Amino acid sequence: MTHVERCRRSLATNPYCLECNSSAETALHALRDCPAVRTLWLCILPAPLVHSLFSLNLQDWLSCSLSSAFLHPRWKISWQFLFVSLIWQIWKRRNDVVFHNPCLSDSALINRSLAWAKHYFDSVVRQLASPSVSRPVWNPRASLGSGWTYLNVDGAVSVPSHESRIGGLIRSSAGDWIVGFAKAIGRSDVLQAELWAIFEGISLAWEYGFDRLLIHSDSKQAVELVNSTTAVSSGLSLVRAIYRLRQLHWNTEVIWVSRDENHHADALAKLVSLFDFPCRYMILRLWS
Incomplete structure (x- = not known):
């Protein structure tokens, strides 16, 4: 003190x-x-x-x-x-x-x-900054065309401590890096980490004023939960929070992608372990 x-x-x-x-x-x-x-x-x-x-x-x-x-x-x-x-x-x-x-x-x-x-x-x-991660590999099958913004998110949980980190990146319709985030979220299970990543990514996208957002996650369970017709009344508060964000004045789609297609978001989440404190919006500015 x-x-x-x-x-x-x-x-x-x-x-x-x-x-x-x-x-x-x-x-x-x-x-x-x-x-x-x-x-x-x-x-x-x-x-x-x-x-x-x-x-x-x-x-x-x-x-x-x-x-x-x-x-x-x-x-x-x-x-x-x-x-x-x-x-x-x-x-x-x-x-x-x-x-x-x-x-x-x-x-x-x-x-x-x-x-x-x-x-x-x-x-x-x-x-x-290495060639393998400085520019995300574009996935044509998941592209909805110009005018859409693309968000990749992922959660990482350490075993056996259950210390969790999340990360994500937002790209333009051409695949260009716009903004990213990485954050420690404390102790949680895998599903909670994946949902936190979706929530943080969507929140960041809304703050930036995007009006059409395609969200990529490699967690089938998380994608199914947030796309469910019962998301509004889900027993998981994060699912309900994501639902409320998606009801704002914009268009959002959430789809599942493979781990290989999502490895840049995974890399950002795991980089949080290099720091002694939770961080957000620190790594992203290295591209600006």
């Missing part, structure tokens, strides 16, 4: 930052605005991001940085990866200070952050 939070819970009486002792230690102060931390950001921030990122509140700062695919001109790493790595190392060092352990120097912290960011960035980008 930050000192402000500890004071709020009556666990401490001094809300001030141990590093600078001049301001209350909020989360934003600890991670960005403390003079001892600000110098780190100025060393690593690309020039175009300096003013905008220092002027944002905590929520906007996190949202902007986590969705930014700005490629750092010096290290050639997407900013979202550098950002996550740096705030994690800053927070770890702050805790070292609080608990009186030896802490990293500025240069060591930056080097460690860069090493982690490069590891994650290379792991994700090299897989997704």
